[in-house]
Amino acid sequence: MTSEVPYKINVSAEQLALLKAKLELAVMPDELEDVGWDYGAPLDDITRLTKHWKSDFDWRKHETAFNNALPQFTRDIEVEGHGKLNIHYVHQQSDVQGAIPLLFVHGWPGSVLEVLKVLPLLTKKSSAMPSFHVVAYSLPGFGFSEGARKKGFGVQKMAEVGHKLMLALGYDQYVVQGGDWGFWITQRIASDYGVKHCMAWHTNMPCPDFTRTKVTSLPVSEEEQPGLQRTLEIDRTGRAYGSIQETKPQTIGYALADSPVGLLAWIYEKLVAWADAYPWTDDEVLTWVSMYWFSRAGPAASVRIYRESVYPTREIPPDPAHAPSIPMGMSSFPGDIYAYPKSWKHTLGNVVFEAEHKSGGHFAAYERPQTLVGDLQAMFGKGGPAYAVVLGKDGY
Numbered sequence: 001m002t003s004e005v006p007y008k009i010n011v012s013a014e015q016l017a018l019l020k021a022k023l024e025l026a027v028m029p030d031e032l033e034d035v036g037w038d039y040g041a042p043l044d045d046i047t048r049l050t051k052h053w054k055s056d057f058d059w060r061k062h063e064t065a066f067n068n069a070l071p072q073f074t075r076d077i078e079v080e081g082h083g084k085l086n087i088h089y090v091h092q093q094s095d096v097q098g099a100i101p102l103l104f105v106h107g108w109p110g111s112v113l114e115v116l117k118v119l120p121l122l123t124k125k126s127s128a129m130p131s132f133h134v135v136a137y138s139l140p141g142f143g144f145s146e147g148a149r150k151k152g153f154g155v156q157k158m159a160e161v162g163h164k165l166m167l168a169l170g171y172d173q174y175v176v177q178g179g180d181w182g183f184w185i186t187q188r189i190a191s192d193y194g195v196k197h198c199m200a201w202h203t204n205m206p207c208p209d210f211t212r213t214k215v216t217s218l219p220v221s222e223e224e225q226p227g228l229q230r231t232l233e234i235d236r237t238g239r240a241y242g243s244i245q246e247t248k249p250q251t252i253g254y255a256l257a258d259s260p261v262g263l264l265a266w267i268y269e270k271l272v273a274w275a276d277a278y279p280w281t282d283d284e285v286l287t288w289v290s291m292y293w294f295s296r297a298g299p300a301a302s303v304r305i306y307r308e309s310v311y312p313t314r315e316i317p318p319d320p321a322h323a324p325s326i327p328m329g330m331s332s333f334p335g336d337i338y339a340y341p342k343s344w345k346h347t348l349g350n351v352v353f354e355a356e357h358k359s360g361g362h363f364a365a366y367e368r369p370q371t372l373v374g375d376l377q378a379m380f381g382k383g384g385p386a387y388a389v390v391l392g393k394d395g396y
Helices: 013-024 043-055 059-069 119-123 155-168 181-193 225-237 240-247 249-258 260-274 282-293 304-308 342-348 369-380
Strands: 005-007 072-079 083-092 100-105 132-137 174-178 198-203 327-332 350-356
Touching (some): 013 043, 043 260, 043 282, 059 282, 083 119, 100 155, 100 181, 132 155, 181 198, 240 249, 350 369
Parallel strands (some): 174 198, 327 350
16 A cells, blocks of 8 residues: 555546537437336436536535545555445544544445535534544546446445555544445444454445345334335336446446437436435536546446445345344435335344434435534544544543
8 A cells, every 4th residue: 555645636627528519419309298217317307407517617616625625645555356446435533642542434426525514514513513534436437436347346345445444544543434336335444343443333225135134024013014015116216327337337337438418317317306305406416416427437436335335245235144233323314225124224234223204305414414523523423332442542
């Protein structure tokens, strides 16, 4: 592993010109009458967003804002069987000497920008709440991290990168937090590196294994039935994207890499459908999508994690026999795509903290940053079930 190199996002003028040229040539499909969202992203929405992206959206403004708000770096990480990968990450240290090292892990269709709102809250110095040293890495193939060059880079390898990054930064013991793919990756970190290095884990997308165990025989309360039914309905009507990405990612990759409008529609649908009525602005949507369009490895690289984590060896869900033993915390938001019964979620490991919220969706760090940070502070703060779990670090 090499030393870290300071990094600033700096999309080239040529990339910006190419994007505008492609948007100028965009051809929209027709749309049936009165279908709303039933058939996917509405034509009116995509037409409006495309026009804004082409004519009014100021990438440079957002690029500068991110560079000012996020202390970014790159570093080479040696990955077993894959050689060195250059990894992009955010690293913000707290002014508190005993702050708790925390690795934040994003998912798809998110990016490292999901840490933007929680970063100042987590690193804040307070006599009443614990503070954290925060590391958030762009997963290989996402954002400005280098992508894998050969097959087999699934959850386990993503976890290896995160763990080795924390060690390289001098954090021999740390805690982790993640949602979406961040759930599976932090779960793997907790399993592979728990007790000695990873001391506790927290997720905002607790997703119990109901394919390898008898979890579905566990009780479901009357209050939990609507959430479970919604989860099953989303799985039935909104999971086709996952089936494509975990079977033929190269095929969809051509559309994502060549057509900014195709990429926009592919991601926008999920931003709206998976959030809990979050009031997305057009600039926010286009910023999220631009992070994929301008990504170092290209948009197609990001979807390969779906296939790599299920073929040829299924890494998700993991073997229940290897459930992490370290303390686990979970925060559940009703608008998320998964809303499983509490008894099912308790099969995930050594649950010491849980919070059920009244609002919020899949992108908790972005939709409800104060709520998510409050849960972490409660879990790791004085009187919390994971207080001082990192040896010598209490966050105060």
